[in-house]
Amino acid sequence: QIRELEKTIAVLPFENWNTEEEYAHMGDAIANEIITQLSKINEFHVFSYTSTSQFKGSDKPSIPEIGKELGANFIIEGAVERQKDDVSIHVQVIQSESDDHLWAEEFKGKWEDIFTIRVEMTMRIAEELKVVLSTEEIEQIDKKPTENIEAYNLYLLGKFCFSQYDDKKIMESIKYFNSAIDLDSNLALAYVGLAQSYQILVRHSYLPRDEGYVKAKRAVSKAIELNATLGEAYANLASIMAEFDWDFYGAGQEFQKAIKMNPNSSEIYSSYALYLLWMGRPNESINTIKRAIELDPLVPVTNGWLGAIYFYADRYDESIDHFNKMLALFSDFNNYPYAYLAYNYALKGLRQEAIYYADRALSYTDTSDILFCHLGWVYALSGEISKAKEILSKLQELNMRQTVDPFQFAVVYSGLGEHDKAFDWLLKAYEVRSGMMVSLNIYSNSFFKNISSDPRYIDLMKKVGFEVD
Template sequence: MIILLCVGFILAIILSWIYDITPEGIEKTRSLQETREELPEKHSRILAWKIATFISVVVIIGLVIYNILGNTGRSGDIHGLEKSIAVLPFEILNSDEEYAWFGDAMTDEIILQLQNIKEFRVISRTSTLRYKNADKTIPQIGEELGVNYLVEGTVQRQEDEIRIRVQVIRAKNEAHIWGNMYDNQWEDIFDIQSDVAKQIAHELKAILSPEEIKKIEKNPTSNLEAYHLYLKGRWFWNKWTEENIKKGMEYFNKAIELDPDFALAYAGLAQAYTVLSFYSQLHPEKAFPKAKAMALKALKIDNTIAEAHIASALVKVYYDWDWEGGENDFKKAIALNPENITAHHLYAYFLVLLTRYDEAMVEIQKALKLDPLNLITNRTLGDFYYHMRQYDKAEEQLIRTLEMDSTFTFTHAYLGLVYLQKSLCQKALDEMQKEIDLDLGNDFMITAWKGYVYGICGYKNEGSDILNNLLERSENEYIPPTAISWIYFALGESDIGFDWLYKAYNERDHWITEIKSNHFFAGIHQDPRYKELLERMKLY
């Protein structure tokens, strides 16, 4: 259409110079000499009008062409840019506490929807969450996260009425790409989420496949109250403390009561049980069988849920010691959602257990690309360097993590282990004490690590004191047998250490899965009992 207008303008200019409109009708333009002789003044006015018209038309054509080229350039710019996106935490406009969770919940759901689009690289929530209420410009955030586009918005909910504002911004120059305001009812929430994903895909020139559209339009449940409870459960779960994880599990169970076929709620419970086995003193027999049952239930309802495959993988690896089955589940989870940072992260840890370090580094780097400011992943990278005996890199990475958050769990402790390998005993003990002083709920494990450090550094009395304290505590609470074996080995009491290691084997203590990779077992590698355990666990 625009091209036809341009051609029309050009023809109009040509015709205006050949013909004149007169009271007698359309006449061919007279020669210059004839016109000067007959109507010099009239000719001057006509000539001036023609010149002005000509200049105006040329300017208009120029603006049209500029607009065409400009739009083409912007379109080409979008086509040429990597479709990397970060969804910033949505601001909650409610003043009451009842819906305090709603902004973060919608942020997570939009991220999950955009992750369904293969052309997009979407930064995970833990990195973007750091910019909640942050005093930084859009270009600064884009540069720090390594993305070209930012999605931001606000949410408000009052009972069944919701208002959601979403906009997409080009990070480099803060250009507005797309935006919309949704004034709807809670029953429309799934339509809103899918519309946001499809509109963003359209504006960023992403071509959606039928499979991607199906995923985007898929509703996780038909019960909106169950969905409400599930979102609250995820909000508590994401706080990653024992108390909040248990609170999240309560909401997952309530959601399942309303919708017994809510696969995501079962997957949430499965993951919660596995995490509690690591971050609390929940006995493996009370955690992993329940996690397995929930994961299987989720997969029976919907085997396309990556989270359910992750939970299943954790059970197979850390409880069943089914290494092949666990790896297959991790790979299925990644195939279903290549941008699931948890899948890459936990698969990387699995590879470390098998001392497949090169592959592990590939996976952890994928996780970091998806979530560059994720504290767990950054700490884990330092841990991997420690396992690989690259202690300088491990120290550098763990210090970098502490610069991001000096209170992040297990980071001081891992740094202490690095110093131990560098024969810096006092610095190792200092870091262990810093971790204990944080009181983050993992004192039983960090205390065991400190007892191990005392033993290796020759402080036998101090190591024995910690050992006796843990032995006493184990009579009334669950202390992983593997943790006690570490201290016995460090104190040179290998026979008793193996007794506890066999106890760990019989109880399916998940910490024993590190028997091949953890330096705590370095002193017993030549013992036949060590090799026997590796064979029993199919790790030899």
């Protein structure tokens, strides 16, 4: 029966039996590492930690309920305890529908032997799930990321901080990744972590664009130089090439490499869907983001992109319906659905609804968030001119303390109908090579709808590298 079931696997957050603060990340780190190892086996479809992390703690649903919600036939859970140089990891595999415990084992050893323990756990899980591994899969599972155990520990700490998806925590992750690289300059995964961290911080206007993107590209290029088999590195490089270099053709080629290397990565499909959207291919983008959700159904950001793509494809009712479902499904992910509900209603001409959801989104949105300027556009379009100008004023204040992407000012001025000012800021965005300029194509029928027929807009699109009829 086990052999016949599709090997869809969810690794739940491991219980942490440590009391020391320095080992607080161990439960998350070990679960993440098991996910990484199992993902090297072609027959396994392993859900990401982002999807499974919500089932952390004693109040989680039953195993059959978790399996049904994720679409996972098998659940792996366990606990980890580390005492200085010693580590103990308890692992069990459960068939989700029947709640039958198929196998459980405790792995003990020295922390310096964690790579050997990691391999043993992976091989035993594969054996219990009746999977025969190929020579290539065994080689991938056996491969050590580093010979330096302290570098590996620092990498795990960086990965843990990065997974919090908080700008300050991501800054902290950079310190850990760099410290890991100081101990082992050949640790490719740490360079991938650095590249992803820098790119997100630039997108969130937390780092100056020039500094962040140059460091991101340098880091991801080094990762590929060290390990040419990392699909996530090629996807990261593709995003950087599109946003930073405006090399759309080259980015597409790198995405194809990434998908070929890791055809079951929700993260890669999600990034590729965004690229397809930038290229003005919304139908392909929708199919691609649906594939990402199919692979990893409970990632809020990925689900949010499906609703966003519906919006940019002028499918407003589908977008509204999707975001309403998201609000019910992800109670802690509010600002993004509220903001896009506001955008949809604004373009449908339903001012009262647009303002209502803009107000809701604003209560969850920081001034530095990219959503902030778009809410100014909603208020302007819906007749709340004073609120739009208030947002503009706050952006100007923020711009005196840190660099604000000029593109954000253009969005608000477009909503206010001040076309010349919108173009002044768009020109500045072009001059500093703002990553947001890749949105010109999809904004032409949304946030810049009222200026997109202007020759200046068409000229900017051509300069960025878009093909314009």
